[in-house]
Amino acid sequence: MPSERWWPWSCTLQPIPSKSPTLHPYQSWGRYPRAEHTRIVPVLWRSDPPALAEVSEKVLAYAYGRSYGDSCLNAGGALLDVSRLRRFITFDEARGVLRCEAGVTLAEVLALVVPRGWFVPVVPGTKWVSIGGAIANDVHGKNHHRAGTFGAHVTCFELVRSTGERILCSPDRNVELFRATIGGLGLTGLILWAEFRLKRIPGSQIAMERIRFSCLNQFLQLSRDDQEYEYTVAWIDCLARGSALGRGWFLRGDHVAGSGRAKDDNGPAIRVPVDLPSGVISRATTRVFNTLYYRARIRSRQKRTLPYEPFFFPLDGIGAWNRLYGGRGFLQYQCVTPGDSESAIAELLQHVARSGETPALAVLKKFGRIPSPGLLSFPRPGITLAIDFAMRGSTTLDLLERLDQVVAHAGGAVYPAKDARMSGPSFQRFFPNWESFASQIDPKFSSSFWRRVTAA
Numbered sequence: 371m372p373s374e375r376w377w378p379w380s381c382t383l384q385p386i387p388s389k390s391p392t393l394h395p396y397q398s399w400g401r402y403p404r405a406e407h408t409r410i411v412p413v414l415w416r417s418d419p420p421a422l423a424e425v426s427e428k429v430l431a432y433a434y435g436r437s438y439g440d441s442c443l444n445a446g447g448a449l450l451d452v453s454r455l456r457r458f459i460t461f462d463e464a465r466g467v468l469r470c471e472a473g474v475t476l477a478e479v480l481a482l483v484v485p486r487g488w489f490v491p492v493v494p495g496t497k498w499v500s501i502g503g504a505i506a507n508d509v510h511g512k513n514h515h516r517a518g519t520f521g522a523h524v525t526c527f528e529l530v531r532s533t534g535e536r537i538l539c540s541p542d543r544n545v546e547l548f549r550a551t552i553g554g555l556g557l558t559g560l561i562l563w564a565e566f567r568l569k570r571i572p573g574s575q576i577a578m579e580r581i582r583f584s585c586l587n588q589f590l591q592l593s594r595d596d597q598e599y600e601y602t603v604a605w606i607d608c609l610a611r612g613s614a615l616g617r618g619w620f621l622r623g624d625h626v627a628g629s630g631r632a633k634d635d636n637g638p639a640i641r642v643p644v645d646l647p648s649g650v651i652s653r654a655t656t657r658v659f660n661t662l663y664y665r666a667r668i669r670s671r672q673k674r675t676l677p678y679e680p681f682f683f684p685l686d687g688i689g690a691w692n693r694l695y696g697g698r699g700f701l702q703y704q705c706v707t708p709g710d711s712e713s714a715i716a717e718l719l720q721h722v723a724r725s726g727e728t729p730a731l732a733v734l735k736k737f738g739r740i741p742s743p744g745l746l747s748f749p750r751p752g753i754t755l756a757i758d759f760a761m762r763g764s765t766t767l768d769l770l771e772r773l774d775q776v777v778a779h780a781g782g783a784v785y786p787a788k789d790a791r792m793s794g795p796s797f798q799r800f801f802p803n804w805e806s807f808a809s810q811i812d813p814k815f816s817s818s819f820w821r822r823v824t825a826a
């Protein structure tokens with residue numbers, strides 16, 4: 371008999387760092403663009419969702435705003451705040467199947483399941499993401515080459531449409547709506563709860579190896595062994611040029627036995643209290659940081675065992691780190707280029723290094739071949755590059771437009787969850803399924819992102 375646990379209605383609510391009174395709660399992580407919403411509709415009970423037909427404006431679900439751009443914004447419309455939908459429903463501890471409301475965070479799921487020998491099958495770079503948000507962006511993690519996207523582990527969910535109809539979707543029930551909702555940017559309706567499979571782990575520790583590489587080609591060679599490791603990712607120095615182009619540190623790791631706790635178990639150890647002046651993250655400071663970080667360690671290979679949080683969520687250790695970029699905000703550019711050729715990535719990095727812009731954090735990862743289940747899912751086989759840019763106005767936007775052209779020419783795509791500016795033609799080229807997806811949209815739902823990329 372599977373041992374199923376029932377929670378009456380509440381779970382241990384962990385404070386969400388962004389719901390601080392000093393930060394406007396309904397913005398995106400990059401804080402660009404800003405949006406004014408006409409109203410916020412709280413979603414309190416899965417048994418009694420709001421009557422969406424009675425809301426006069428277009429609506430969009432909003433969880434914790436960990437999307438960087440405008441896919442979680444609905445300027446001039448209403449937001450459905452799902453952050454109170456945070457109850458666990460069932461946990462089949464023997465089979466590792468969890469059902470919970472859509473606003474439950476990955477942090478809460480991990481706190482529940484890790485001590486019982488389970489882990490979330492796919493985690494992004496922050497644990498402050500809701501289950502609904504993980505489905506709507508079909509998020510990926512450091513194990514994409516072994517596990518695919520989050521959506522590949524979802525067994526079913528309940529969607530409420532604006533007509534009031536409640537639809538159970540799974541890989542074999544209401545399949546079209548299931549495929550449209552995974553990676554569907556919140557446009558097909560409101561997810562009330564979801565069920566997904568967990569992954570067995572021997573303990574809460576990660577055995578990590580860190581390897582310095584001096585150029586892109588070395589990164590590709592290291593990535594060729596990636597099937598031997600559950601998790602792989604690389605940090606790169608995006609201002610290096612010439613023969614050092616694409617140099618960085620390759621991280622790989624696996625779950626191992628052990629039960630050490632992370633320091634930030636009770637929230638971030640430090641917090642950025644105010645918006646820093648925009649000059650603090652500049653090309654000069656980034657260059658110094660990157661060079662020091664690249665050369666920081668004497669040995670070019672290191673092994674260590676650490677708790678899972680700093681391995682998966684290093685940035686969660688600094689509360690409100692998005693304020694480091696100042697009041698104008700920042701943009702993350704994440705793209706994927708097909709195959710494992712370095713030429714398109716090299717061209718992108720050359721554009722970045724030659725520009726006068728301020729790229730900060732940059733990450734490189736090889737995606738695997740496991741197909742994404744969603745019609746609009748972003749991951750596909752190839753190499754994904756993610757770079758944060760301080761927002762400096764039109765010069766930043768011009769650079770990103772040039773990067774789009776390189777990605778389009780290579781046959782790749784840009785990630786909507788991170789985007790605040792790609793053009794309609796670029797989006798439609800990157801996501802050729804967009805028209806068949808559009809037929810599944812609930813007419814009452816819309817977002818700033820969707821209006822932008824489908825405007826005539």
Ligand SMILES: Cc1cc2nc3c(=O)[nH]c(=O)nc-3n(C[C@H](O)[C@H](O)[C@H](O)COP(=O)(O)OP(=O)(O)OC[C@H]3O[C@@H](n4cnc5c(N)ncnc54)[C@H](O)[C@@H]3O)c2cc1C
Nearest residue numbers: 433434435436437494495500502503506509510555556561
């Ligand atoms: C530091 C950091 C690291 C990140 N790393 C990664 C990474 O490695 N991989 C990756 O893929 N992403 C990554 N992300 C992006 C993040 O995982 C996604 O944007 C995620 O979807 C945000 O979830 P959220 O709960 O904050 O949702 P929000 O940002 O509030 O909303 C995201 C989308 O989900 C929809 N949505 C939310 N709840 C519901 C619901 N109940 N019903 C229907 N639609 C809903 C919204 O309408 C919106 O379209 C990262 C973000 C940060 C800040």
